[in-house]
Amino acid sequence: MQVSPLDCLGCGNCVDICPMKAKGALTMEYLESQMHEAENWEYALTVEQKDLMPRGTVKGSQFAQPYFEFSGACAGCGETPYIKVITQLYGDRMMIANATGCSSIWGASAPSLPYTVDKNGHGPSWANSLFEDNAEYGLGMAVGVRQMRTKLAALVEELAECTNLDNVKEAAKAWLAGMDDGANSRKESDALVAALNAQEITCPHCKELAAQILEKKDYLVKKSVWCVGGDGWSYDIGYGGVDHVLASGEDVNILVFDTEVYSNTGGQASKATPAAAIAKFAASGKRTKKKDLGMMAATYGYVYVAQVAMGADKNQFLKAVQEAENYHGPSLIICYAPCINHGLRRGMGKTQENEKLAVECGYWHLYRFNPQLKAEGKNPFTLDSKEPKGSFRDFLMDQVRYTSLLKEFPDKAEALFEKAEADARDRYEGYKKRAEMQ
Ligand SMILES: Cc1ncc(C[n+]2csc(CCOP(=O)(O)OP(=O)(O)O)c2C)c(N)n1
Known part of the structure; x- marks a missing residue:
């Protein structure tokens, strides 16, 4: 873990709640005296990120790359720490519908955007919609993704039945079995894409199916859809929409910064x-x-x-x-x-x-x-x-x-x-x- 002193807003919350505070593990110092940490930051960016501990734990989550960094929020903002951690868990497959409010401002401080990508180019997709329809906007994303994945499942199933290439059949079956398992779907999706790309598929029908699957390959990975916004959005003006989405039964997560x-x-x-x-x-x-x-x-x-x-x-x-x-x-x-x-x-x-x-x-x-x-x-x-x-x-x-x-x-x-x-x-x-x- 490495702090970027040039991007620190100086709120001091990290020092205040540091479990090793008594031992002085973190202290607030003037920027001029901390420029060596800026060099360390540059170095840290070159180090390969690894899950040192299970990501679902408090400690483990903090070793994972955040897909949210250097937002335009007020120093000490109570909203941003929540989304930062959520991106550490699901950032590479998140889709975010953001209601207008502070979160859409710190979430898109033009010309820079705090939502970012990893070395593979994966990161959250993000868009802002109106106060009065943001939950529906996210629902639309979820329904759209569901349609695409239902189609993909039909194609992969057909391929698994038709192909006589063992590794393609295996990869297709593994993907089908785990397509809704968020934690593993990246691995199985990558394996399927690799199998389709590596093999010389000769059967014309399988060739056609493989081409269609590869065309939609971004949807092989299970998406994590989030509608986010404040209490003005969710309790008040957008409440009808929030209620509609909750009632719909769709796989959508609504996050309220209250x-x-x-x-x-x-x-x-x-x-x-x-x-x-x-x-x-x-x-x-x-x-x-x-x-x-x-x-x-x-x-x-x-x-x-x-x-x-x-x-x-x-x-x-x-x-x-x-x-x-x-x-x-x-x-x-x-x-x-x-x-x-x-x-x-x-x-x-x-x-x-x-x-x-x-x-x-x-x-x-x-x-x-x-x-x-x-x-x-x-x-x-x-x-x-x-x-x-x-x-x-x-x-x-x-x-x-x-x-x-x-x-x-x-x-x-x-x-x-x-x-x-x-x-x-x-x-x-x-x-x-x-x-x-x-
Ligand atoms: C229908 C509508 N009314 C008013 C506004 C103006 N407006 C933009 S952001 C905002 C406040 C947002 O409050 P909240 O949802 O609680 O989010 P917070 O800023 O607290 O994170 C308002 C009133 C708007 N965008 N749309």
Whole structure:
């Protein structure tokens, strides 16, 4: 692992949460004194990347190449770390539909794009669509890919039956058996392409089939389709589309960066804004409860749902991402994302810690709803948050979006703070009951 000092935004989160912090493994230093690290960075780019540990683990994922680098996000942004890790797991076969919002801006800071490729030229495909139809845009990608792969499967099956070349037959059968297995489909696709290219196929029918398969070879690899965006998109303006895609049953992953406001346009209230928070259009503090998007989606029963906060529990986040991706149906992952709009008193170098505190005091909850467990006769709902401890009020008082309520509307503040805490407690109690159901 190597840091690129010339690209570092200087937020300091890495130092703040480094497990070897006490030993001084990472420290913040002035750039001028770190130019040797820039040389090390150049060298690191020449070293072949290898999976030193299983990629699905917190440590192992960090040895994998990110397909997302040097974004145009604010220093300490709570959104970008989530997508960076997801690209480390699936970047070489990801397709991303991005709703307009901060994520479409840091995701395409023209003229440079943070989504990148590996030495084979593989990387995520990315495009931005409208606020009001981004989930449908991603669904279109998934349906298009499904059509292409269904056609490919028919061609490969026909080839496997017709050919009398053993290695072509074997490669075709292996691909068919594992075509929906994301982790192995690259290997089997490469093997099939190599077999088709290496062999002198003489049978005219097989020749024709091989040509058609090679023409569509980009679709041999199982794709990982992601619709991403903020809470303004998913809870509000694009909600109809999100709901439609979740209901469709298609293999699409929806990732929500929940900053609890419309961040990119300056912090307007959304249905994800909790009671008492000050936001535009809620200048005297939001009066109503935060919408529980996750539980609404869970009512379908066949949608994978998770609520995560990387800074609180990296393992739970990674587990949720892998369960969602492996689930051959719709998935929704809601990520808590601290933002400059929150006015964190301790600064944007503490956003990861802020996620941890949010979960500890019961402001944000971690859970997973996995329909596959239901099929096994188990409770599909797992509550990953512990019983809240620590002061909910202290958590609020560390953020300008709440303290400004106290300053500007002292007569209303107390009741709204109490409501915010009661709302969060209510959610937690509901989750607890759900988790205890047999
Ligand atoms: C239909 C529509 N209304 C308004 C806008 C203007 N707009 C662009 S980005 C944005 C805010 C996005 O907020 P959110 O989805 O929460 O994402 P964040 O910026 O917080 O990541 C708005 C209102 C738009 N693009 N489309």
